[in-house]
Amino acid sequence: MRGAGRVPGVRVDERRALRHLGRSVRARAAQAEEARGRLIGPVPVVVLAGSLGAGKTTVVNHVLRNSADTRIGVIVNDFGDIDVDGLLVAGQADMLVSASGGCLCCATDDGMVADFLRRLTAPRAGIDAVLVEASGVADPVQLVQRVVDDLGRNARFGGLVVLLDAEHTSTDDLGDADGQLLRGLRAADLVVVTKADRVDEGHLARLRAHLRAALPGRPVTVARSGAVDPALLFDLRHDPDRQLTLGDVRAGENAHLHTPFRSVSWTSETALHPRRLARLLDDGVPEAFRVKGFLTIAVDGYPTRWTVHRVGRHVRLTPGVPAGARRGTELVLIGPELGGSAYDELSGVVLAPGEVAGPDDLWGLERLVPPHLRPPLPVAVDEDPAEPGDAADDEPNDEQDDEQDDEERAG
Numbered sequence: 203m204r205g206a207g208r209v210p211g212v213r214v215d216e217r218r219a220l221r222h223l224g225r226s227v228r229a230r231a232a233q234a235e236e237a238r239g240r241l242i243g244p245v246p247v248v249v250l251a252g253s254l255g256a257g258k259t260t261v262v263n264h265v266l267r268n269s270a271d272t273r274i275g276v277i278v279n280d281f282g283d284i285d286v287d288g289l290l291v292a293g294q295a296d297m298l299v300s301a302s303g304g305c306l307c308c309a310t311d312d313g314m315v316a317d318f319l320r321r322l323t324a325p326r327a328g329i330d331a332v333l334v335e336a337s338g339v340a341d342p343v344q345l346v347q348r349v350v351d352d353l354g355r356n357a358r359f360g361g362l363v364v365l366l367d368a369e370h371t372s373t374d375d376l377g378d379a380d381g382q383l384l385r386g387l388r389a390a391d392l393v394v395v396t397k398a399d400r401v402d403e404g405h406l407a408r409l410r411a412h413l414r415a416a417l418p419g420r421p422v423t424v425a426r427s428g429a430v431d432p433a434l435l436f437d438l439r440h441d442p443d444r445q446l447t448l449g450d451v452r453a454g455e456n457a458h459l460h461t462p463f464r465s466v467s468w469t470s471e472t473a474l475h476p477r478r479l480a481r482l483l484d485d486g487v488p489e490a491f492r493v494k495g496f497l498t499i500a501v502d503g504y505p506t507r508w509t510v511h512r513v514g515r516h517v518r519l520t521p522g523v524p525a526g527a528r529r530g531t532e533l534v535l536i537g538p539e540l541g542g543s544a545y546d547e548l549s550g551v552v553l554a555p556g557e558v559a560g561p562d563d564l565w566g567l568e569r570l571v572p573p574h575l576r577p578p579l580p581v582a583v584d585e586d587p588a589e590p591g592d593a594a595d596d597e598p599n600d601e602q603d604d605e606q607d608d609e610e611r612a613g
């Protein structure tokens with residue numbers, strides 16, 4: 203059946219030439235792949251961990267934007283049911299896989315991590331490095347164990363980077379030699395002290411001195427607005443004395459950082475009332491250390507879609523949402539003692555049937571937007587002029603002023 207694959211109209215000598223061409227293209231591709239393997243070796247997989255809101259997504263986005271010639275694959279693990287972090291890095295990564303609704307470090311051996319790594323590090327994907335962004339409640343030691351166990355033949359462990367939130371970490375926190383915080387930091391190949399712009403030089407110097415004493419010789423870098431040099435992540439030096447061994451990793455199997463954390467995911471198709479929303483973001487649900495997601499408000503002449511981040515007391519509201527965010531509002535709240543009452547608080551923010559919010563209702567919300575991103579307020583149509591003195595209710599108190607100052611400093 204020699205003639206079965208004949209292409210009509212193509213002469214025998216031409217067919218031979220085509221076959222030869224096909225063989226040589228395949229051979230050259232195999233050679234290139236082999237050379238690439240020799241030159242680059244297995245793809246480094248860097249794990250990025252840190253407490254809730256420490257700035258992991260901010261660092262990942264910075265690295266993605268500043269690694270022009272490096273193709274980076276990202277595994278994002280968001281603890282809530284809504285994949286907020288995945289959306290925030292989507293479009294920047296060369297390849298993104300995300301797992302939400304649980305923590306990768308406690309994933310039973312269902313092959314999910316192995317599958318993610320296999321896809322990202324397959325030679326045909328052409329990925330140079332993989333970043334694994336842990337959820338904010340992950341135990342870094344356990345996550346590293348999971349990654350190391352599941353690397354596969356195309357990948358190698360590229361180091362553990364642990365972020366330390368300068369703003370929400372005191373020297374006392376670092377003083378507890380047996381505490382979870384130091385245990386995570388001890389496992390780190392690189393410690394990044396984040397949010398340096400939010401603390402004074404004295405606090406930063408004290409934190410660094412404590413880190414030096416607790417982790418002698420450990421590389422520590424300071425980042426403002428997530429500005430970590432990508433070369434630090436992909437070219438980490440591994441001192442054999444400090445490299446995490448499987449023994450270190452297994453020592454922590456029973457302790458888990460995030461057991462006491464809970465997350466609440468909430469969605470609403472109905473727009474939110476801006477004044478009640480501002481109150482909720484300011485001090486509602488105080489047990490939610492971390493709040494993030496995408497919001498919809500409805501005031502004529504004002505942007506409707508917003509992205510929100512709250513870490514501790516700091517709220518940052520920015521206009522717009524990433525492509526792919528669903529309509530309406532989706533929020534994730536994370537905190538140690540979150541209970542069902544959070545849903546009641548959240549439901550109270552939704553516009554009631556027939557209720558309309560106007561420009562005056564934006565007052566409290568506007569404060570939460572960094573000044574350079576504030577859209578102009580729509581002009582109020584004053585149908586029913588208020589009595590003199592009514593405006594006093596809207597005056598910000600001193601604490602609100604302080605928070606506004608903080609936001610302005612954060613830029």
Ligand SMILES: Nc1nc2c(ncn2[C@@H]2O[C@H](COP(=O)(O)OP(=O)(O)OP(=O)(O)O)[C@@H](O)[C@H]2O)c(=O)[nH]1
Binds near residue numbers: 258338
């Ligand atoms: N001022 C300042 N803000 C920062 C810095 N890094 C992060 N942020 C802000 O802190 C908030 C949380 O940052 P993320 O990068 O989402 O933190 P995360 O660690 O990924 O958060 P989780 O995934 O919830 O644990 C956002 O509002 C960031 O803009 C920083 O260096 N300086």
